[in-house]
Amino acid sequence: xxxxxxxxxxxxxxxxxxxxxxxxxxxxxxxxxxxxxxxxxxxxxxxxxxxxxxxxxxxxxxxxxxxxxxxxxxxxxxxxxxxxxxxxxxxx
Amino acid sequence: xxxxxxxxxxxxxxxxxxxxxxxxxxxxxxxxxxxxxxxxxxxxxxxxxxxxxxxxxxxxxxxxxxxxxxxxxxxxxxxxxxxxxxxxxxxx
Amino acid sequence: xxxxxxxxxxxxxxxxxxxxxxxxxxxxxxxxxxxxxxxxxxxxxxxxxxxxxxxxxxxxxxxxxxxxxxxxxxxxxxxxxxxxxxxxxxxx
Amino acid sequence: xxxxxxxxxxxxxxxxxxxxxxxxxxxxxxxxxxxxxxxxxxxxxxxxxxxxxxxxxxxxxxxxxxxxxxxxxxxxxxxxxxxxxxxxxxxx
Numbered sequence: 001x002x003x004x005x006x007x008x009x010x011x012x013x014x015x016x017x018x019x020x021x022x023x024x025x026x027x028x029x030x031x032x033x034x035x036x037x038x039x040x041x042x043x044x045x046x047x048x049x050x051x052x053x054x055x056x057x058x059x060x061x062x063x064x065x066x067x068x069x070x071x072x073x074x075x076x077x078x079x080x081x082x083x084x085x086x087x088x089x090x091x092x
Numbered sequence: 093x094x095x096x097x098x099x100x101x102x103x104x105x106x107x108x109x110x111x112x113x114x115x116x117x118x119x120x121x122x123x124x125x126x127x128x129x130x131x132x133x134x135x136x137x138x139x140x141x142x143x144x145x146x147x148x149x150x151x152x153x154x155x156x157x158x159x160x161x162x163x164x165x166x167x168x169x170x171x172x173x174x175x176x177x178x179x180x181x182x183x184x
Numbered sequence: 185x186x187x188x189x190x191x192x193x194x195x196x197x198x199x200x201x202x203x204x205x206x207x208x209x210x211x212x213x214x215x216x217x218x219x220x221x222x223x224x225x226x227x228x229x230x231x232x233x234x235x236x237x238x239x240x241x242x243x244x245x246x247x248x249x250x251x252x253x254x255x256x257x258x259x260x261x262x263x264x265x266x267x268x269x270x271x272x273x274x275x276x
Numbered sequence: 277x278x279x280x281x282x283x284x285x286x287x288x289x290x291x292x293x294x295x296x297x298x299x300x301x302x303x304x305x306x307x308x309x310x311x312x313x314x315x316x317x318x319x320x321x322x323x324x325x326x327x328x329x330x331x332x333x334x335x336x337x338x339x340x341x342x343x344x345x346x347x348x349x350x351x352x353x354x355x356x357x358x359x360x361x362x363x364x365x366x367x368x
Binding site for chain 3: 284292
């Protein structure tokens with residue numbers, strides 16, 4: 001079973017929030033909202049998408065790069081944590 | 093009239109594409125698609141969102157920071173072009 | 185006089201710090217330091233470079249896109265502030 | 277032996293180029309060069325730093341998250357390649 005299956009509920013809730021945000025941007029554009037307000041909505045949507053991306057990357061790292069059915073040493077797990085810390089720092 | 097009104101059709105077409113992409117991500121998650129495929133869909137959606145952001149920033153720069161009802165010198169317009177080139181280089 | 189002249193002292197102090205950080209990375213690589221430590225040094229250096237970039241962009245916006253010798257309306261100044269807030273959010 | 281030792285020569289050559297680029301920015305600021313030119317120099321330096329970062333992350337992934345002394349399956353190696361493709365797409 002893939003991590004996208006295991007975390008399905010959490011990931012679906014993230015993407016549905018993103019879909020809702022894109023609908024809010026659509027409504028703001030249709031309603032000819034303020035440019036500044038629309039910029040903020042787009043920035044928030046991008047933040048949510050980066051959050052989803054970070055979660056997918058983390059699952060990919062822990063379930064596909066590392067193999068949960070094999071012995072993984074503590075130093076490998078620590079290295080994976082360090083990698084995720086760097087990735088999250090960039091994904092924003 | 094704001095640039096988000098002037099460019100409304102173009103901006104709406106961008107956000108509708110983004111909404112469609114977020115629906116494709118939702119379907120892929122629901123259908124338990126491959127992690128790699130989902131990562132690609134999210135990366136494409138983020139690219140489309142960055143494109144929308146760049147277009148909003150450009151409108152903001154040309155219609156709000158610069159004032160179309162005033163005289164704007166060629167060197168100011170050139171400076172705005174240079175600024176947009178830098179912003180686009182970062183927004184990806 | 186350009187903003188890079190006006191802000192020369194502040195900008196020079198930023199780039200000298202960046203040069204110092206790149207020398208620290210060089211020493212860490214020569215001394216075969218820990219990968220994790222080197223990743224942190226590179227991330228900090230990139231943060232400092234983004235800070236320099238944001239300052240250059242802000243100067244460019246206020247001194248070249250806007251023209252300090254002309255009348256700039258409060259709403260244009262506000263729009264410039266909003267643009268910088270968005271740019272800084274992305275430059276990290 | 278760490279990957280930062282194994283790839284020492286290549287990594288050192290990257291950081292020395294970055295140091296040279298930061299010196300060029302310093303000279304341009306001291307010589308009161310054009311803002312546009314300085315923005316370009318900073319953008320290039322940031323690109324080089326991102327290249328160094330990507331190389332460090334790749335080494336970290338292949339030598340610390342994965343353990344070269346253990347059996348790594350082809351699907352794990354493929355997952356590592358996919359992860360690096362995503363990381364490089366973001367690091368620019």
